[in-house]
Amino acid sequence: MSSKTLLITFGSVLTLGVFFSLLPTPETATAPVATTTASPEISDPASFVLGPVQLFDGEKWLGQRYLEVRQGRISQISEHPIKTDLPQIEGEGRSLLPGLIDAHVHTYADALELAPQYGVTTVLDMFMSAQLMKPLQAGRDETPSQQRADLYSAGTLITAPKGHGTEYGMPIPTIKTPEQADAFVAARVAEGSDFIKIVYESNKAPRKFFPSIDEATLTAVIKAAHQQGKLAVVHISDQQSALEAVRAGADGLVHGFIESRVQQKLLDLMKAQNVFIIPTLAVHEAMTVRQHNAKYVLNRNDLKLSANQRHNLKQGFTQFNIPPALFENLLYNTRVMHQHGIRILAGTDAPNPGTAHGISLPLEMLLLQQAGLSIDEVLKSATSLPASSFGLKQVGLLKVGAKADLLLVGDVQNDLTTLFTPEKIWKNGVRINPIISAAASKVTAGLLADFAQSHKTIQGLGISASSDSMMQGQSSAKMSWIAEGFQSTGAIRVDGAIKPGFSYPWSGLTYLPGKSMEQGADLTAFTHVSFAVRGTPGSYQLQLFSAGSMLPVVADFNVSNDWQIINMPLSQFAGAELSAISMLLWSAPANAPQPEYFLELDEIKIN
Amino acid sequence: MNTPRMQTSTIKAATMPWLSWRQTLNLLVMEAKLDLLTLWRTPGFVAPSLIFPVMFYLLFGVFITKGGQSDYLLVTYCCFGVMGPALFNFGVNVATEKSQGWLTMKQIAPAPVSAYLFGKMVSSLLFALVIVMLLFVCAALFGNVRLYTSQWLGLAGLVLVGTLPFCLFGLWLGLTLSAKAAPAVVNLIYLPLAFLGGLWLPIHILPGFMQHFAQLLPSFHFGQLALSVIGRDLPQPWWQHLLALLVFTVVFGVLASRAFRQNRSA
Numbered sequence: 001m002s003s004k005t006l007l008i009t010f011g012s013v014l015t016l017g018v019f020f021s022l023l024p025t026p027e028t029a030t031a032p033v034a035t036t037t038a039s040p041e042i043s044d045p046a047s048f049v050l051g052p053v054q055l056f057d058g059e060k061w062l063g064q065r066y067l068e069v070r071q072g073r074i075s076q077i078s079e080h081p082i083k084t085d086l087p088q089i090e091g092e093g094r095s096l097l098p099g100l101i102d103a104h105v106h107t108y109a110d111a112l113e114l115a116p117q118y119g120v121t122t123v124l125d126m127f128m129s130a131q132l133m134k135p136l137q138a139g140r141d142e143t144p145s146q147q148r149a150d151l152y153s154a155g156t157l158i159t160a161p162k163g164h165g166t167e168y169g170m171p172i173p174t175i176k177t178p179e180q181a182d183a184f185v186a187a188r189v190a191e192g193s194d195f196i197k198i199v200y201e202s203n204k205a206p207r208k209f210f211p212s213i214d215e216a217t218l219t220a221v222i223k224a225a226h227q228q229g230k231l232a233v234v235h236i237s238d239q240q241s242a243l244e245a246v247r248a249g250a251d252g253l254v255h256g257f258i259e260s261r262v263q264q265k266l267l268d269l270m271k272a273q274n275v276f277i278i279p280t281l282a283v284h285e286a287m288t289v290r291q292h293n294a295k296y297v298l299n300r301n302d303l304k305l306s307a308n309q310r311h312n313l314k315q316g317f318t319q320f321n322i323p324p325a326l327f328e329n330l331l332y333n334t335r336v337m338h339q340h341g342i343r344i345l346a347g348t349d350a351p352n353p354g355t356a357h358g359i360s361l362p363l364e365m366l367l368l369q370q371a372g373l374s375i376d377e378v379l380k381s382a383t384s385l386p387a388s389s390f391g392l393k394q395v396g397l398l399k400v401g402a403k404a405d406l407l408l409v410g411d412v413q414n415d416l417t418t419l420f421t422p423e424k425i426w427k428n429g430v431r432i433n434p435i436i437s438a439a440a441s442k443v444t445a446g447l448l449a450d451f452a453q454s455h456k457t458i459q460g461l462g463i464s465a466s467s468d469s470m471m472q473g474q475s476s477a478k479m480s481w482i483a484e485g486f487q488s489t490g491a492i493r494v495d496g497a498i499k500p501g502f503s504y505p506w507s508g509l510t511y512l513p514g515k516s517m518e519q520g521a522d523l524t525a526f527t528h529v530s531f532a533v534r535g536t537p538g539s540y541q542l543q544l545f546s547a548g549s550m551l552p553v554v555a556d557f558n559v560s561n562d563w564q565i566i567n568m569p570l571s572q573f574a575g576a577e578l579s580a581i582s583m584l585l586w587s588a589p590a591n592a593p594q595p596e597y598f599l600e601l602d603e604i605k606i607n
Numbered sequence: 608m609n610t611p612r613m614q615t616s617t618i619k620a621a622t623m624p625w626l627s628w629r630q631t632l633n634l635l636v637m638e639a640k641l642d643l644l645t646l647w648r649t650p651g652f653v654a655p656s657l658i659f660p661v662m663f664y665l666l667f668g669v670f671i672t673k674g675g676q677s678d679y680l681l682v683t684y685c686c687f688g689v690m691g692p693a694l695f696n697f698g699v700n701v702a703t704e705k706s707q708g709w710l711t712m713k714q715i716a717p718a719p720v721s722a723y724l725f726g727k728m729v730s731s732l733l734f735a736l737v738i739v740m741l742l743f744v745c746a747a748l749f750g751n752v753r754l755y756t757s758q759w760l761g762l763a764g765l766v767l768v769g770t771l772p773f774c775l776f777g778l779w780l781g782l783t784l785s786a787k788a789a790p791a792v793v794n795l796i797y798l799p800l801a802f803l804g805g806l807w808l809p810i811h812i813l814p815g816f817m818q819h820f821a822q823l824l825p826s827f828h829f830g831q832l833a834l835s836v837i838g839r840d841l842p843q844p845w846w847q848h849l850l851a852l853l854v855f856t857v858v859f860g861v862l863a864s865r866a867f868r869q870n871r872s873a
Contacts, residue, residue, distance in 0.1 A: 005636070020760055023743055026753040065842075075811075076839060083838035085753065400811035400841075 026085045046072040046145060046404065046429030049082045053091035053408065058098045058384035058397035061376070061413065067096070069404040072143025072429035077400060094423055095412045097379060098398050099405030101386040102361045103278045104254055104347025111350070111357045112136060112148040116432045117304065118358035119407035119422050122395045124347070124386065125153035126235070126254055127165060130191040137192060141394070143403055143428035150405075152390060154197035155188055157235070158221055164199045164210040164235065167503040169471030175213060178220035185224035195390065196225040196232045197254065202241040206259055209237070219248040231390060242266060252276040252389065254347065258284055258326040262333040267340045276343035276389050279334045281367035286354020287317040288327040292363060293354065296417065303420055304434055305359065307520065307580030311546035313360075314575045315353035335372035343389060344373065346382040353551060362419035369416055378416060404429035440522040440547065440580040441514035448513060448604040451490040455481045457604075460521065461512035465494055466585065473502030475595075479509065482600065486532035486563045491602040497595040498588040508540075508587035509601060520547035520580035523570065526606045529584070530567040535559045535599035538592060542568060543585040546577035552585065559599065634718055638726030645700070646730050652695060656734060660688030661741050667807065669749045676809065677750030679839050683806040685742050685766045686830045689735035693773035694780070694797050696731045701781025702789035705870065728774060735770055739763050754837060762836045769829050772852055775859035776825070782866035800826045811841065825855040 051066030055077070068076035068084065076082060099121025105111060107128045115123055125133070133153045140150040159165040161174040175184045185196060198221055201212035213221070218234070225232035226249070233252040234245040239260045242253055246269050256279030270277070285292045293313040297303060305313075338344050346368060348360035355363075361382060368378045387396025394403045406426040410418035425432040441460075449457035457463055465479035477496035485491035496507040514521035523529075529542075537560050543552035553576040557566045570578060588597050626634065646652055668680030704710050713723045743759065746752035754762070777793070784792055801807055803817065804826025810818055821827035828848040834840040835848075 019740060019743075020756060020763070023756065023759045024747045024753050025755050076841075078838075078842050 044071060045431070046070075046143065048087045048089050048429070049084060050089045050096070050406070050408075051078075051081065051091045053094055053096035054413065055398065056095060056097050056376075056379055056383075056413075057399065058387070059380060064093070065096075066091075067398070067404075067406075069406075069426075069429045072145075072404050074398060074400055074402050074404055077398070089424075091408070095409050095418075096398070097407045097409065097412065098383045098396050098402075099407055099425070099427065100361055100382045101346075101392075101396055102348055102350070102357075102382075103345040103386040103390075104280055104349050105357065106349070106351065107136065107151060107153065108132070108351075112151060113435065114306070114309065114357035115149040116147065116358070116425055116427050117435060118362060119409075119419065119425050120149055120358050120361050121405035121407075121425070121427050122150045122152070122387075122392065123357075124195075124390060125151060126197050126233070126347075126349075127157040128153055128155065129170060130155040130188075130193070134192050137194075145430045146427060147430075147432060149427070150395065152194045152392065153192075154195055154233070155191050155193035157197045157199055158184065158188070158213070159199040160211045160213045160217075162211050163213065164201075167210070169468070169473070169502055171472060175217060175221070178216045181217065181220035181224040182227075185221060185228055185230070189228050189230060193230065196221065196230050197235065198222070198232060198245075198250075199235045200241055200245050201237065202244050204240045205238045206240070207238070215244055215248065218245065222249040239263065239266060243269065246270055246273060246275050249273070250275060252278065252345075254278045255280050255349075256284065256330045256333055258288070258322070258330040258333075261329050262336055267337065267342070270337065270342050271340050274343075276345055276385075277334075277337060278345045278347035279330060279337075279368075279371075280347055280349045280364070281330060281334065281371065282360050282364040283349040283352050283355050284330050285327055285367060286315065286352075288322050288324045290316045290324075290354070292367065296363060296366060297359060297420065300420075303359070305356070306435070307440065307547045307577040308549050309356035309359060311549050311575070311577035312351055312356040312551070313354065314577075315551055317353055331367075331371045334368065338371070338373055338377070343385055344368065344377075344381050345386045345389060346378070347386075359420070362416065365419065366416050375413065375416060379412070440519050441516070443513055443521045443523060443526075443606060445526065445607055446605060448606055449492075449511070450488070450603055451481065451485060451492050451601075452488060453490060455479065455492055457511065460514060461517070463492060463509055463511045463601075465496070465508075466510040467496060467498075467507040468502040468505050471502050473505055474499035475501070475505050475507040477507045477509075485600075486534075486602040491532075491600050493598060493600045494586075495596075495598045496588065498590065498592050498597070499595050500590070505590045506543075506585065506587040507597075508585055508599065511584045511586075511604065513581055513584065513606075514547075517582050518547060520582035523578045523581050523606065526570060528567055528569055528607045529605070530565055530607065531586075531604045532563055532565050532602040533557075533559055533586075533599065534561060534563045536594070536597040537561060538594075538597070539589055540599070541585075541587050541589055543583075543587060544573045544576040544581055545583035545585065547580035547582040549577075549582075556589075563600075563602075565603075634722050635725050635729075638718075638722045639729035640726075642696075642723075642726040642730040643733060646696065646734065649700075652692075652700075656688075656691040656695060657738060657741065660684050660691065660738055661745055663687070663807070664742055665745055665749060669745070677746060678752045678754070678837055679809055679834065681742060681746040681750060681752050682762060682833045682837060682839070683809075683830050685739050685762065686769070686826065686833050687801045687806040688738035688742060689766045689770050690773045690797065690801065690826065690829075691738070692731040692734035693770040694777040694793050696727055696734070697774050697777025698780040698784070698793040699789045700727070701778060702784050703786045705782065706786035710870070724778070731770060731774060732767055735767055736763070739766060758836055762833060765833055765836060766829075769832065769852065772825055772829075772856040772859055775856060775863050779859055779863040779866050782863065782870050800824060803827075804830055806830050825852060828852050828855075 047070045049068050052064045055062045055065040066078045066082045068082050100119050101122045102120045103124045105123045107125045133155050136151045157165045200218050222232040231251045233254050234250040236242045238257050243266050346364050348355045348364050350357045350360045365378045383396045408423040412418045448459045465477040467475040467477040475498045480493050482493045498507040541554050543554045545552050553573040555572040664684040668677050804824045828851040831840045832848040835845045
């Protein structure tokens with residue numbers, strides 16, 4: 001071989017050697033130089049590798065897998081350890097599920113922040129204020145760093161004048177005739193509704209709660225929704241209404257029914273038209289049996305629950321007086337529908353009485369299991385099924401390109417109660433931090449207020465007049481300070497009138513015992529609340545509100561023309577969350593014989 | 608009656624007993640030099656095959672995606688890049704040289720025709736190496752790609768060896784197509800092959816049916832095998848990609864040698 005060839009060969013090898021040795025390599029601990037040129041992904045909290053985990057992708061168990069997440073999305077799912085420079089998170093062989101989807105919620109206050117605390121990373125809202133909806137829908141198609149669930153919402157529900165949905169004090173448009181359907185649905189779509197929710201009650205229903213749109217209007221609204229490319233789901237509460245809704249072309253029913261056992265006719269029709277159902281077992285259980293929440297959640301003290309969530313879970317729809325045994329019908333209906341291949345979706349109807357955002361979904365899932373679904377089917381009902389039923393492409397199924405909404409739990413394959421103590425939760429690849437609820441204010445025993453000089457109180461935020469006029473009700477209330485009090489100078493007087501108009505009429509005085517409305521005051525150290533009172537003779541109510549809740553616990557007291565001390569044991573307020581009481585409301589009763597009244601209040605004490 | 612003659616010629620081509628090893632080496636170096644010189648004097652080949660992969664990588668891998676996928680796309684654009692010289696040097700240039708009678712000349716010349724093919728292989732590989740090195744430099748400087756030296760070397764080695772099925776594919780096309788048709792046809796094959804095989808955009812962002820279809824393409828398996836070097840391949844086992852590439856190599860090899868025989872007997 002000529003020396004020239006040798007030279008060329010040698011030169012080439014040398015050049016290549018130099019070239020490859022000069023190519024940059026990943027930073028290691030021994031090479032702290034040039035950190036500024038390191039890949040930006042290394043410090044991106046939404047990029048990591050997780051594994052090994054037992055992976056349930058939303059449809060089935062895939063076995064042991066490793067997951068790579070880049071910028072909030074799943075970039076790789078592998079059977080083998082993934083070699084990258086991203087942070088590695090040990091899975092320790094735990095189970096990994098897609099972030100859960102609650103298929104029936106109502107969004108207000110901190111709903112979207114509470115939901116992911118228990119792994120609910122997407123919610124399907126079935127009625128909320130259309131004004132509040134728009135900003136909360138933002139960001140769901142991307143993967144921003146956020147500590148809240150993604151929202152898909154029906155916005156304003158579609159109901160008849162004075163129908164179900166109008167009783168909450170929020171004025172909403174209503175529909176009367178089929179001719180209005182196209183424009184009415186178009187208005188909802190313009191407001192940003194992701195799907196259309198309709199309230200329907202057949203005029204043949206065994207028990208009627210509210211006025212309802214008629215069958216022709218229902219059919220027209222569903223048709224309009226379909227023409228405008230939206231899913232139409234229907235709120236029903238009995239079998240006859242369900243049958244008519246399915247016949248009218250509904251895509252899904254957002255409640256089950258408990259008054260009867262499902263008949264073959266409905267099963268066949270639902271199957272033929274591929275209609276799904278969200279049986280909302282948890283909220284029905286709270287109306288009837290009322291043991292589920294206590295058994296799994298309230299009797300445990302290791303669960304992270306806010307006072308408000310705890311309070312809500314204790315509530316029930318006591319006013320309906322539904323026989324507990326009827327709940328068996330709902331379990332039966334759910335099981336039989338499932339056996340017929342009808343899609344069952346997990347939804348809670350939170351925050352209705354007996355339910356709370358987030359935690360109620362595992363509770364609902366346990367009830368679905370009780371109804372007869374296998375654990376895998378239950379997991380599907382809260383992940384891939386709601387996603388596919390509502391056309392959500394990026395959530396509910398763990399695949400490459402999907403959002404990194406992840407729920408790491410214990411042995412959920414054998415025990416759904418592991419969902420109550422999730423190991424780790426990610427939303428868009430970012431860890432969900434536990435909400436640290438600020439402590440409720442401390443209250444010292446004795447006087448809360450004596451109104452000696454003015455309306456100012458000794459402890460707490462103060463007292464004021466309040467009535468349902470703030471919710472467009474007809475009642476009124478006006479507060480004044482009076483010099484002549486009980487045994488000493490100064491008292492508070494309210495002159496008001498209580499009138500029907502709002503669903504829950506009230507008129508009276510509100511006192512806020514804590515330093516803030518959100519956290520409330522801790523009254524657990526006390527047994528009695530007392531106050532001096534006189535006024536228009538009759539029966540009045542003291543209502544205790546738990547922090548974050550709009551549902552009071554009520555006890556009655558009598559008032560006469562003369563001053564008297566009312567001493568009420570706090571045990572009378574069963575169900576109130578004494579660790580965080582936000583508000584005390586002295587109110588005239590809704591059914592007062594005379595609307596006009598006055599009340600004088602003094603010497604509020606806690607002991 | 609053709610069969611015995613061809614067999615002898617094949618054996619001769621492989622062993623070349625009438626040449627000393629030194630003469631053989633000189634011959635091979637000569638052929639390689641010659642082909643390289645031919646390529647170098649064809650700006651229509653040099654410019655696109657060097658510039659396009661680099662330009663596309665900078666565009667898609669660095670600027671549009673803001674470097675978020677710069678390591679993944681480096682691998683796929685390397686695959687895309689090296690497929691170019693393989694398909695074009697063999698596909699288009701063989702077709703041209705065939706029409707000019709150069710191939711016939713090579714076939715009747717005392718030097719074995721395998722030396723001619725070897726020369727083409729060497730020049731394609733050299734071009735591939737230059738492309739890979741250019742892409743590596745871009746990735747390191749603009750894409751902030753950091754790989755272990757073993758990964759840099761492994762990737763370069765793998766994509767160079769992986770050009771073999773595409774060289775044979777190109778050879779088959781070159782022998783089958785006319786000089787006029789070849790550039791258009793090879794382009795029509797090269798670009799869709801790269802796109803559908805997931806070399807331009809990550810395969811997992813393509814629709815499901817396209818992902819299934821990709822399993823039929825050598826470019827997909829080539830890309831996945833190369834991605835396994837940096838651990839970014841799909842969950843499919845790597846040996847399946849290797850097997851698929853071997854099958855494609857055999858198939859294209861058989862097709863090319865059949866076309867070669869037909870060309871000679873024509």
